[in-house]
Amino acid sequence: MLKDRLKSLLLGGKLAGDAPLVQSTPGSAASPSSTSLGAVEPSFLYSRHSHGLDQFFGQIQDQRGLLILDCAGASQANVGFITSLGHRLYSVDFLRTLDETFGDASGDTLPRQSEPQLIGSFLAQNLDFPEAHFDGLLVWDALEFLGQPLLKRVTDRFFRILKPGAHLLAFFHAEEKATVVPVYSYRISDAKTLALTPRGARKPVQLFNNRGIERLFHQFHSVKFFLARDHLREVIVTR
Amino acid sequence: MWKKKEEEIMPKPATTPPSSAQLAREGIPMSTLPTRGPESEAPRGTALIGKSIVVKGQIYSREDLYVDGEVDGTLELQEHRLTIGPHGKVQAGIKAREVVIIGAVHGNIEAADKIDIRKDAKLVGDIRTSRIVIEDGAYFKGSIDISKPEVSKVAAPPRPPAVAAAAPTAPAAPSAPRQQTLAGNPADPNR
Numbered sequence: 485m486l487k488d489r490l491k492s493l494l495l496g497g498k499l500a501g502d503a504p505l506v507q508s509t510p511g512s513a514a515s516p517s518s519t520s521l522g523a524v525e526p527s528f529l530y531s532r533h534s535h536g537l538d539q540f541f542g543q544i545q546d547q548r549g550l551l552i553l554d555c556a557g558a559s560q561a562n563v564g565f566i567t568s569l570g571h572r573l574y575s576v577d578f579l580r581t582l583d584e585t586f587g588d589a590s591g592d593t594l595p596r597q598s599e600p601q602l603i604g605s606f607l608a609q610n611l612d613f614p615e616a617h618f619d620g621l622l623v624w625d626a627l628e629f630l631g632q633p634l635l636k637r638v639t640d641r642f643f644r645i646l647k648p649g650a651h652l653l654a655f656f657h658a659e660e661k662a663t664v665v666p667v668y669s670y671r672i673s674d675a676k677t678l679a680l681t682p683r684g685a686r687k688p689v690q691l692f693n694n695r696g697i698e699r700l701f702h703q704f705h706s707v708k709f710f711l712a713r714d715h716l717r718e719v720i721v722t723r
Numbered sequence: 724m725w726k727k728k729e730e731e732i733m734p735k736p737a738t739t740p741p742s743s744a745q746l747a748r749e750g751i752p753m754s755t756l757p758t759r760g761p762e763s764e765a766p767r768g769t770a771l772i773g774k775s776i777v778v779k780g781q782i783y784s785r786e787d788l789y790v791d792g793e794v795d796g797t798l799e800l801q802e803h804r805l806t807i808g809p810h811g812k813v814q815a816g817i818k819a820r821e822v823v824i825i826g827a828v829h830g831n832i833e834a835a836d837k838i839d840i841r842k843d844a845k846l847v848g849d850i851r852t853s854r855i856v857i858e859d860g861a862y863f864k865g866s867i868d869i870s871k872p873e874v875s876k877v878a879a880p881p882r883p884p885a886v887a888a889a890a891p892t893a894p895a896a897p898s899a900p901r902q903q904t905l906a907g908n909p910a911d912p913n914r
Contacts (some may be wrong), residue, residue, distance in 0.1 A: 551866075559857065560859075563867055572867065573867045577864065681859075
């Protein structure tokens with residue numbers, strides 16, 4: 485009965501769409517992550533409209549059987565949504581592999597992110613795919629935590645594994661002087677709506693302005709920006 | 724008086740007879756019973772590979788299986804449920820009706836019905852299934868291919884024996900003696 489009540493509360497929150505701050509703190513009594521509700525997603529901070537997501541899925545809505553890579557680990561919401569569209573999802577967890585390969589984010593991992601052997605290991609674990617393999621890439625906000633040599637290799641690899649004309653969705657914090665930024669799990673509620681679940685905070689290696697983002701994806705065909713209300717730049721990059 | 728003698732001759736059992744629960748435990752093959760919480764325990768009647776057991780090779784099972792040890796090879800339980808317990812470390816290709824992962828799996832999984840990846844689970848491999856549940860906190864690296872079950876299999880499972888019984892036709896006739904032979908024909912002179 486308690487499970488049902490929790491479920492209905494959560495589902496009610498999700499259906500609220502843009503309503504902000506329908507949440508409980510992770511690990512609290514109300515958090516379903518601390519219960520045995522199974523498939524139910526954990527509590528989320530808020531959900532909002534996402535122009536980037538809208539563009540991303542708008543491009544592929546009439547197609548089926550595409551291969552999408554999600555770089556933020558598997559979540560029930562994203563797996564459910566993408567596979568329900570008839571696509572195949574590939575999942576890797578950039579931040580987790582980053583910590584496992586270069587050391588915990590609390591320490592200074594930047595010097596290690598220049599070591600070619602470790603960079604090779606990171607790429608092998610996350611982006612070892614054939615050329616022009618994917619029809620879409622969901623990178624979310626992972627790129628801000630990569631040092632320059634690693635970032636360059638990663639974006640080169642993105643270019644290689646994406647099909648020509650395919651899209652990449654990445655987020656960047658708009659506040660360029662922040663020393664610590666919140667990290668979220670991005671859950672797709674529908675083709676236009678994201679639910680953001682907090683995953684703690686992290687020290688970014690570098691923050692980007694629009695120019696910096698354009699330089700980062702210089703070899704791609706086009707870069708399109710959307711500034712969200714929560715100071716996130718949503719970027720759609722076309723290969 | 725006689726009764727008293729009988730009592731002296733018949734020694735009292737040192738322990739109480741085993742309960743039905745104990746007997747049931749004895750019936751479980753390859754078992755070292757886990758000592759953790761309820762999630763780490765195999766359901767009663769499920770075959771168990773305990774946490775101190777290491778298996779290298781192919782495992783075929785015609786019943787549900789709970790793996791809390793190490794398996795390196797292949798696991799096939801076509802019509803049954805496979806659970807990888809919290810201590811389980813499996814490096815194998817898996818085929819089962821339903822797969823629940825609480826521990827670690829490295830290998831591709833084909834589950835006809837459902838895959839359930841619990842919060843502390845670690846799975847590296849490609850998945851092909853009809854339904855999937857991924858709890859928050861689970862580590863998964865690989866591809867997910869959701870294949871809807873074929874309509875004909877779900878809606879109308881094939882029932883050849885019933886059809887044959889209802890309308891015995893010419894092609895059904897040769898199969899009848901064969902069935903009798905398999906079951907052991909009393910008239911068979913070789914029996």
